Amino acid sequence: MADMFGKLYVRSIRLSDMPPARNYISTLPVVRNLAQMGELRFDKPVTIFVGENGVGKSTLIEALAVAMGFNAEGGTRNFRFSTENTHSELYQYLTVVKGMKYPKDGFFLRAESFYNVATNIDQMDSAPSFGPPIIDSYGGVSLHEQSHGESFMALVENRFGGNGVYILDEPEAALSPMRVMTLMARINELVKKNSQFIISTHSPMLMTLPGAEIYEISGGGIKSVSYEETEHFQVMRNFLNAPERSLKYLLEE
Ligand SMILES: Nc1ncnc2c1ncn2[C@@H]1O[C@H](COP(=O)(O)OP(=O)(O)OP(=O)(O)O)[C@@H](O)[C@H]1O
Ligand SMILES: [Mg+2]
Known part of the structure; x- marks a missing residue:
């Protein structure tokens, strides 16, 4: 399913410049691979790293998010909070080729700093304002008063509205396997509403999303693979097929 109708918001990325050798980002496999490839294309509505x-x-996906105008710690483009300025400088060296349409919605989610997003929403709502509380568009219950997985699903179900670009770093981190499947159904729904997802994950379940492009990053390059070809899927399948056998090998060798 190539982007024949120009529905995607992010079409490709490339390095505009090589980061200086003294910066650790120049040594990362993903950056060296990008430098070699020239361009990394996004032809499908879901790209999985x-x-x-x-x-x-x-x-990489944080640099992409920052280059697109998102807050480095997560949130929509309206979030401006910063707890620690830890994001890398990669965004300065990244050229993002955008599609014809401007996204109407968007969210950058880092599992690591979701807590700070929740805090920021509570803080914005405790300041005087004439508009409705921001938390209303997240389901109405403070994200801090829900479990990690519950608050994450509240975000995805209430706040993600379609016609948007959603950049998610390990969205499975908070979720039970059942909820991972709920997330997959929701992603599918939002893709039908002209959305684009760019996801980094270790979840073999998420990798099976139909129509997703999987890019496997290693020292040897960035390769487009099927989910069966990923190490994650193979290791998980072998392990779950016979945990005792895997453990015997692992613990007694
Ligand atoms: N400030 C820093 N200085 C030096 N190295 C750093 C710095 N920040 C991150 N790194 C290194 O950059 C590398 C890439 O980190 P990154 O978080 O992008 O990896 P990742 O592919 O997302 O891994 P994971 O699957 O564990 O989430 C890591 O080896 C990390 O140690
Ligand atoms: Mg990571």
């Missing part, structure tokens, strides 16, 4: 811990998935 997978790969070993530390290859630079979060660094």
